[in-house]
Amino acid sequence: MSWDEAIDTIAAEVKRIGEQYGPESRYVNYASGQSWGLHGGKNAARKLLALTGGYLNYRNDYSSGAGNVATPYTYGTNNSGSSFDSLLHSKYIILWGQNPSEMIFSTPYREYLMQAKKNGAKIIVIDPRYTDTAIAFADEWIPILPTTDNAMMDAMGYVIVTENLHDQAFLDQYCIGFDGNHLPKGVLKEESIKSYLLGEKDGVVKTPEWAEKICRVPAEKIREIAREYAKAKPAALIQGWAAQRQAYGEQFMRGGAQLACLTGNVGKLGGWAAGTGYWSRSDIVYPFSYDNPIKASIPCFLWTKAVEQGTEMTVEDGLQGTDKLSTNIKCIFNMAGNMLINQHSDINKTIKLLEDESKVEFIVVSDLFMTPSAKFADILLPGTTFFERYDIGVPWCFGDYVVFGDKTIDPLYECRDEYDVFAELAGKLGVKEKFTEGKTTLDLVRESVERTKKELDPNFPTFEEFRKMGVYHFKFDAPLVGFKEQIDDLQNHPFETPSGKIELFSKALWDMNRHDEIPAIAKYIPSWEGPEDPLNEKFPLQLISWHYKRRCHSTYDNQPWLEEVAKQEIWINPKDAEKRGISDGDRVQVMNDRGSLNIFVKVTPRIIPGVVGIPQGAWYTPDKAGLDQRGSINVLTSQRPTPLAKANPQLTNLVEVKKA
Amino acid sequence: MVQLGFYINQSLCTGCKACSVSCKDKNNLHVGINFRRVYSFEEGNFIQQPSSGIVQNVKAFYFSIACNHCAQPKCTQSCPVGAISKDKDNGVVTIDQEVCQGTQLCVKACPYGAPQYNKKVFKSDKCDFCIDLQEKGEEPVCVSTCPMRAIEYGPIRELRKKYGNVSQIKGMPSDSLTHPNIVITPHRDAKMIQ
Ligand code: SF4
Ligand code: SF4
Numbered sequence: 001m002s003w004d005e006a007i008d009t010i011a012a013e014v015k016r017i018g019e020q021y022g023p024e025s026r027y028v029n030y031a032s033g034q035s036w037g038l039h040g041g042k043n044a045a046r047k048l049l050a051l052t053g054g055y056l057n058y059r060n061d062y063s064s065g066a067g068n069v070a071t072p073y074t075y076g077t078n079n080s081g082s083s084f085d086s087l088l089h090s091k092y093i094i095l096w097g098q099n100p101s102e103m104i105f106s107t108p109y110r111e112y113l114m115q116a117k118k119n120g121a122k123i124i125v126i127d128p129r130y131t132d133t134a135i136a137f138a139d140e141w142i143p144i145l146p147t148t149d150n151a152m153m154d155a156m157g158y159v160i161v162t163e164n165l166h167d168q169a170f171l172d173q174y175c176i177g178f179d180g181n182h183l184p185k186g187v188l189k190e191e192s193i194k195s196y197l198l199g200e201k202d203g204v205v206k207t208p209e210w211a212e213k214i215c216r217v218p219a220e221k222i223r224e225i226a227r228e229y230a231k232a233k234p235a236a237l238i239q240g241w242a243a244q245r246q247a248y249g250e251q252f253m254r255g256g257a258q259l260a261c262l263t264g265n266v267g268k269l270g271g272w273a274a275g276t277g278y279w280s281r282s283d284i285v286y287p288f289s290y291d292n293p294i295k296a297s298i299p300c301f302l303w304t305k306a307v308e309q310g311t312e313m314t315v316e317d318g319l320q321g322t323d324k325l326s327t328n329i330k331c332i333f334n335m336a337g338n339m340l341i342n343q344h345s346d347i348n349k350t351i352k353l354l355e356d357e358s359k360v361e362f363i364v365v366s367d368l369f370m371t372p373s374a375k376f377a378d379i380l381l382p383g384t385t386f387f388e389r390y391d392i393g394v395p396w397c398f399g400d401y402v403v404f405g406d407k408t409i410d411p412l413y414e415c416r417d418e419y420d421v422f423a424e425l426a427g428k429l430g431v432k433e434k435f436t437e438g439k440t441t442l443d444l445v446r447e448s449v450e451r452t453k454k455e456l457d458p459n460f461p462t463f464e465e466f467r468k469m470g471v472y473h474f475k476f477d478a479p480l481v482g483f484k485e486q487i488d489d490l491q492n493h494p495f496e497t498p499s500g501k502i503e504l505f506s507k508a509l510w511d512m513n514r515h516d517e518i519p520a521i522a523k524y525i526p527s528w529e530g531p532e533d534p535l536n537e538k539f540p541l542q543l544i545s546w547h548y549k550r551r552c553h554s555t556y557d558n559q560p561w562l563e564e565v566a567k568q569e570i571w572i573n574p575k576d577a578e579k580r581g582i583s584d585g586d587r588v589q590v591m592n593d594r595g596s597l598n599i600f601v602k603v604t605p606r607i608i609p610g611v612v613g614i615p616q617g618a619w620y621t622p623d624k625a626g627l628d629q630r631g632s633i634n635v636l637t638s639q640r641p642t643p644l645a646k647a648n649p650q651l652t653n654l655v656e657v658k659k660a
Numbered sequence: 661m662v663q664l665g666f667y668i669n670q671s672l673c674t675g676c677k678a679c680s681v682s683c684k685d686k687n688n689l690h691v692g693i694n695f696r697r698v699y700s701f702e703e704g705n706f707i708q709q710p711s712s713g714i715v716q717n718v719k720a721f722y723f724s725i726a727c728n729h730c731a732q733p734k735c736t737q738s739c740p741v742g743a744i745s746k747d748k749d750n751g752v753v754t755i756d757q758e759v760c761q762g763t764q765l766c767v768k769a770c771p772y773g774a775p776q777y778n779k780k781v782f783k784s785d786k787c788d789f790c791i792d793l794q795e796k797g798e799e800p801v802c803v804s805t806c807p808m809r810a811i812e813y814g815p816i817r818e819l820r821k822k823y824g825n826v827s828q829i830k831g832m833p834s835d836s837l838t839h840p841n842i843v844i845t846p847h848r849d850a851k852m853i854q
Pocket of ligand 2: 672673674675676677678679680698722724805806807808809810811
């Protein structure tokens, strides 16, 4: 197909579907293959649709979806982090489900962690796997069963409170909900955190012995860590996001924040507020903008629901901006992303949905590779690498620098940058001038640089200087400490919560009146497909995934050198392997009621018994019978969302493993 | 002669294998051939207590190694056609690709697995310390790539002065075999039991 024909077809379909079903039928799928620049394909598609009637919005992401919604109920914002140089002042660091050795969580983070260790900080890693982070950084590894983190957190809280190690003054001054004297009006005293920990209402005292039976961390170990964390001031409890990609991930995020408040580690240099942990102080201006006339939005994880039953979705499903959608999704743009098939939960279910042409009528994909998602495109556009276009690179996920993305070669063969493709499409639909505003991508870079210098940072280099330097480092005199302003002067800098304080007890959550799944304080909630689910008689192993060091999500899974570096294989503990007659290097079949896959096995003591792990991101590779032969974990994951955020629970799975 | 050597701060190594991949890139090596290799080690057991908690004694580490440009290399002696030589100025051991006949005797002789046999060209080759880059004043690629800055290089006497004399860790062949020009700061779990 020629570019002309592709552009004509897309223009005609976008128009037809918009007219036939209304703009809410058009959707640009979540994607992260080309994000964080000035003008990614996702934004180009959105701008085109915005200029021609609009599109259905999504909110949130697949990375920290539960946390993004939960943490603001505690702190009023997700910016609960501090710059990582603050760790040089920490005496004790708990990395809870966080693994900066195997994934990038800000480029210089590891360096600061290394320095912190040199400075004498003790580092604890809590994780079902003995991660590469545990190898390089940890003084101690605490293995724990997935989905049970909050049981350990509750017990730590119990130890801290009953041994009088909590910071009562901090709790009194800054927080709502610690004890009966600090609850919102109309809420009974026994709803407080203290009362919950002491079991005053439910009769369950949250002792370490109680938690040990659930999470498998020995009671004495829980006591020891609780005491050390509470006594070593300042101490940083930093949460990864894996443990919030769980059935009740909201509790994990609020639970960590609760411990940080119990110990008064919020707003202090070398402490850490926990929660989602975003921070930012090195912004640039993004000149490529648009305004979508459609205000309706869905949680990004529920896009398959919006395809199937969009018109039936309600506020309960996280629908916002409208009471009711006028149509299901009929047209999808999937730009530089693999969420269409590979990275979304329950691949088998999604395939059925996409194969039904009466549902989604038109799919456009842009990518560099023939990914599993690209195979579902009606029109597949060959995109460009960042070597073939101008842009500004912004670090994932934090970092005090930006990179000049200079175009080093013209696009190869017939590949084209999405900006140019959508500009041409805009021409076909009569909105070219509005789309480009007369600018090329190089103009966008120039404008961003000039406006950043003028509006945000007078020290920012000029365009020519920046181009020559390649990288610009923002300079700061001192670390950024999350919530320092609020803690130093609450009167003039209240938290952005309804009460202006830290809401360990959230009245807003309480008023939702779904206390079993959406409690007002962070709690352990036994998880579906967790260790206490009766389903484990049939599927006795908990399955988790992790970001593999050899690829970025699913990007470069097709690289043989990287397969050599780190093979796609499932981790299983020798005890579990022996029971099943499985040896290292075997092919095994992993299954549950949603699907089944074949994969090589690594038998290793680096994972806790009862748990298996598959690195996420392998490309779904079905054989003739439709059985995945590569180990794409989402064959086994569930589309059931978390209760509050409607986020992805992709690390909550029960499976059985047997020799293939 | 100023003998060159590597320093590996193994205590920092996260096992990312960037050193190994950048070496492949520089030397254009296909899958299966690795002039720099990253080995992993893991051991340990789990015991479930009567109270149901799990205790463990797991130990694990990674170790990156290329060629140690040994003081008494086994490879040079093993080669029947004299393809392997040790430079008299810097002590770097190289395999002359013109001379190599692919007997693979060096592969068997080297206790460290450094020489790699290439089935496509019937020859063995290995780390040459990026001597071409060094001549231009640049670092070997593994050194410049390591995100943990866990690899250094230089005159071995200086490295030993700075970092000590450890040249053997748990699982490694005895350093008395070839007297490797490597200095290691071992990972906490990799130290030799004295
Ligand atoms: S490490 Fe092996 S190949 Fe290298 S010099 Fe020593 S014996 Fe020879
Ligand atoms: S690059 Fe550095 S940290 Fe990574 S494996 Fe090699 S030596 Fe270890």
